[in-house]
Amino acid sequence: MxxxxxxxxxxxxxxxxxxxxxxxxxxxxxxxxxxxxxxxxxxxxxxxxxxxxPNKSETSTTIATSSSPLTTTTVSLVTPTTTLPRTTATMTTQQSEPTTTSTSTTSSSTSSLSKSTSITTTSTTSSTTISSTASTTTSTTTTTAIPKWTMTGNMSVARYWHTASTLANGFVLVAGGYNSHSDHLDSADLYNPSTGTWTATGNMSVGRQHHTASTLANGLILVTGGLRGSSLNSAELYNPSTGAWTITGNMSVERYHHTSSTLSNGLVLVVGGFNSIGSLNSAELYNPSTGTWTMTGNMNVARNSHTASILENGYVLVTGTWATTGSMNDARHDHTVATLTNGSVLVAGGSNGTFIKSAELYNPLTGTWTTTGNMHVVRRDNTISTLTNGLVLVVGGYNGYFLNSAELYDPSTGTWTITANMSIARGYHT
CATH class of the missing domain: 1.20.5 (Single alpha-helices involved in coiled-coils or other helix-helix interfaces)
Incomplete structure (x- = not known):
């Protein structure tokens, strides 16, 4: 140093x-x-x-079932839960209501991310969460079938004022009637629903119109009375197994425009009608076991072109006498009547000097009549049918013109709704 x-x-x-x-x-x-x-x-x-x-993940799931639709209505987020004499015939189809439902679901994942970084000079800890809410969209498509008419095979002979009866084998027997060419008809046709075709079957012994036909407990068809230049008292039986007619006992009184009802005991009650004397109040009973007729109590009022209904309790004839019940609100003839599923009786349309569109209900428990909603179209000589869903279908008729219109009565609301028209206007049909 x-x-x-x-x-x-x-x-x-x-x-x-x-x-x-x-x-x-x-x-x-x-x-x-x-x-x-x-x-x-x-x-x-x-x-x-x-x-x-991490990216958001999406999962899309679609579940779809489909049926052949007719008319579709889409609802989102809410689940709503169908005449001159002619040889033609028209069939109405009560279709089921197919439903097509699609469900689409989109879901987003939820993730959480936490990271920590440490340096000698600086220490930083960061935590983050990435989340999303899953969303679900549901749409339901309900397909409601629209009632429609479909043409089917023609009868072999044009006719009106005839009768139609459903046989035990499902075939339909049409007998007698009138046309402008052959006068009063004795011919009969069978309709096969499986093929939609008609086949001629045995002829009646006597041509007739304005007669009645009743299905007996043994499966035979009883035809009574009618008109052939003059009123008839004859009756005959159709045997579906042989396709042949046989004469049975004559009624005591000639009549047409009458009614016949098969009672729960198997007897057939024929009531009222018209002959050379005028409107009738008489009634008689047919016994299928003996083939004979017996007079029973007269109605209190003579009538023709009326209707007869068997009530839910089976009452039509009580101790051989007739008791007056409540009067309808509107006098009418050539109207139609249907027994509803609740036991009430619906009377619709007809004529009383003018054509009528009013309708009323008879309550068998009280014997009273109450008015219900009017039809949209005045008509008489139409047909009326109670459908399996409880609605009542009124078809065709006459109001100065032969009609092809049809309407449905809903007993739960007491209202009528227009439905699909027939292809051909017709009245006095079955």
Whole structure:
């Protein structure tokens, strides 16, 4: 070690710049390390939260069932839960209501991401949660069948004022009637619903119109009375197994425009009608076991072109006498009547000097009549049928013109709704 003071001071002065550069270089390296650390932290954050962030997943599931639609109605988020004499025949189809339902569900995943980064000079902890709410959209499509008419095979002979009876084998027997060519008809046709075709069957012994036909408990068809130039009292039986007619006992009174009803005991009650004397109040009973007729109590009022209904309790004839019940609100003839599923009786349309569109209900428990909604069209000599769903279908008729219109009565609301028209206008049909 030097002891010379001057040398020491000179040496110190000479080394001072070196020490200064050494300290400056340490600072530069420290600043550079800090900058690199900041860039590393930023890069790590970008990698974690931007580049490698998990994407939202979507899953779409579709469930669909379909049937052949007729007319579709779409509801979202709410689940709603159909004449001159002619040889033609028209069939109405009560179709089921197919339903097509599609469900679409979109779901988004929920994820949670937590990362921690530690550096010597800086410590940073970051936590983030990425979440989304799953959404579900449901749409329901309900297909409602529209009632429609379909043409089917023609009868072999044009006719009106005939009768139609459903046989035990499902065939339909049409007998007698009238046309402008052959006068009063004795011919009969059978309709096969499976093929939609008609086949001629055995002829009646006597041509007739305005007669009645009743299905007996043994499956035979009883035809009574009618008109052939003059009123008839004859009756005959059709046997579906042989296709032949046989004469049975004559009624005590000639009559047409009468009614016949098969009672629960198997007897057939014939009531009222018209003959050369005028309107009739007489009634008689047919016994299928003996083939004979017996007079029973007269009605209180003579009538023809009326209707007869067997009530839910089976009452039509009580102790051989007739009791007056409540009068209808509107007098009428050539009207139609249907027994409803609740036991009430619906009378609709007809004529009383003018054509009528009014309808009323008879309550067998109280013996009273109440008015219900009017039909949309005045008509008489139409047909009326109680459908399996409880609605009542009125078809065709006459109001100065033969009609092809049809309407449905809803007993639950007491209202009528127009439904599909027949292809051909007709009246006095079955």
């Amino acid at each position: 030097h002891t010379n003071q001057v040398y020491i001071e000179l040496d110190t002065a000479n080394n001072e710049p070196h020490k200064w550069w050494h300290r400056r270089w340490v600072k530069i390296i420290g600043i550079f390390v800090i900058i690199l650390t900041i860039f590393a932290v930023i890069l790590a954050l970008m990698l974690n939260f931007v580049i490698f962030a």
